[in-house]
Amino acid sequence: MKWRIADFIVIGVVFLSALLIWLYPALSETGATATITQDGVSQTVSLEKDLEIALENATVKIKDSRISITDARCPDLVCVKTGEISREGQSIVCVPNKIVITVGKSHEIDAISN
Amino acid sequence: MKKYLFLPLLIILCACSPHPEKQTSFAMDTVMDFTVYNAEISPLVELVNEYDAIFSPTRSDSELSTYNEGNFSQNEIFTDLLEKAEFYRKKTNGAFDHTLGDLIDLWNVGEVPANDAIETAKGGDKVNLSAIVKGAVSDALVAHLNRSASSSAIISLGGNIVAFGSKPDGKPWIVGIRDPKGDSNAYLGTVGVSDKFVVSSGDYERFFEKDGVRYHHILDGSTGFPAKSDLRGVTIIADNGTLSDVYSTALFVMGYEKALEFWKNSNDFEAIFVFDDKVVVTEGVPDFKLTNKEYSYEVAYR
Numbered sequence: 047m048k049w050r051i052a053d054f055i056v057i058g059v060v061f062l063s064a065l066l067i068w069l070y071p072a073l074s075e076t077g078a079t080a081t082i083t084q085d086g087v088s089q090t091v092s093l094e095k096d097l098e099i100a101l102e103n104a105t106v107k108i109k110d111s112r113i114s115i116t117d118a119r120c121p122d123l124v125c126v127k128t129g130e131i132s133r134e135g136q137s138i139v140c141v142p143n144k145i146v147i148t149v150g151k152s153h154e155i156d157a158i159s160n
Numbered sequence: 161m162k163k164y165l166f167l168p169l170l171i172i173l174c175a176c177s178p179h180p181e182k183q184t185s186f187a188m189d190t191v192m193d194f195t196v197y198n199a200e201i202s203p204l205v206e207l208v209n210e211y212d213a214i215f216s217p218t219r220s221d222s223e224l225s226t227y228n229e230g231n232f233s234q235n236e237i238f239t240d241l242l243e244k245a246e247f248y249r250k251k252t253n254g255a256f257d258h259t260l261g262d263l264i265d266l267w268n269v270g271e272v273p274a275n276d277a278i279e280t281a282k283g284g285d286k287v288n289l290s291a292i293v294k295g296a297v298s299d300a301l302v303a304h305l306n307r308s309a310s311s312s313a314i315i316s317l318g319g320n321i322v323a324f325g326s327k328p329d330g331k332p333w334i335v336g337i338r339d340p341k342g343d344s345n346a347y348l349g350t351v352g353v354s355d356k357f358v359v360s361s362g363d364y365e366r367f368f369e370k371d372g373v374r375y376h377h378i379l380d381g382s383t384g385f386p387a388k389s390d391l392r393g394v395t396i397i398a399d400n401g402t403l404s405d406v407y408s409t410a411l412f413v414m415g416y417e418k419a420l421e422f423w424k425n426s427n428d429f430e431a432i433f434v435f436d437d438k439v440v441v442t443e444g445v446p447d448f449k450l451t452n453k454e455y456s457y458e459v460a461y462r
Binding site: 068078081087088089090154155156157158159160 | 179184193195314316319320321323327333334335336337338343345346347350358359360362364365395
């Protein structure tokens, strides 16, 4: 039984598809909600509905299950430059305005007992 | 084609991928969050819905409603839980009381009822099992998971946490303990648990305010009013979901002194007592970490 190039291609393809199937949920998973915190006060919003939220000195936009800060009054606009986020665990931070937006639940804990 | 014998192996490897199934459902007037590894979620959701259909106080066709109309029940799930509720009512000296249905209905309106209405409702015996049914269904969920291939799941039944097994990496589940002063995402500390139920009760959950007074949803049968507890919240950690659910309510109603005494005389649960600015953690609470430094914390010993 001789190994031919075609065999290695088959093995390669199988391995690659296995890897893709394995990674797919992590790559494509979108959090259904985001938590927006400004100066310690937080609200949870659904990403399913398009929405614009006016915060103090900043505007948050939800469109097509993605959330972003579209406008902010701060010197460096790091938050605006972060762009849109949608995957669980991603976040946008605006330090001057004390804003943190996190998609999905915090990764430090698995659940909250309340 | 013998050389492709490894293919099934790869398929098995794919099937072992560590991605959980997740689902959110609404039942019992609250949100249920399921994260389950290596087992189907739908039977779990169905189980919760089954209990909801039996024990719903608002559905006129529930077993509970039928029972409250004076009909005898032959539903085993119902009669079992009714029996357990009676057992716990005696055991907690009425701090947990499933016969406060009339009072609960009265306060549910969202206004302070008239005194004579409260007196009348106190005399009522309408059954409401809402303070025990999530515990009962969480035990049923674990029984189901024990028969499945899963060794890892975390489920939140409106904040009642079922930490089944451990995380897929073998580490304990990290469960946040609600900060009564923060929003519903805020936690003051965490515990690390495997195969435990973590259930909390507090004055922050369902309440209304009138003239600067907070009227929360945990009623004291002896006064007919929301329990005047010195505690803001109580968390119970135990191997039994029904017990955890009942005791979180009962110990809140008891207040700290009696609750601590109750814990000292028991050996089947641990507790976290949350005051306005302090947390008391019983000695057996697994891996407690205070994350909100506005609180001080101490350990209670038996």
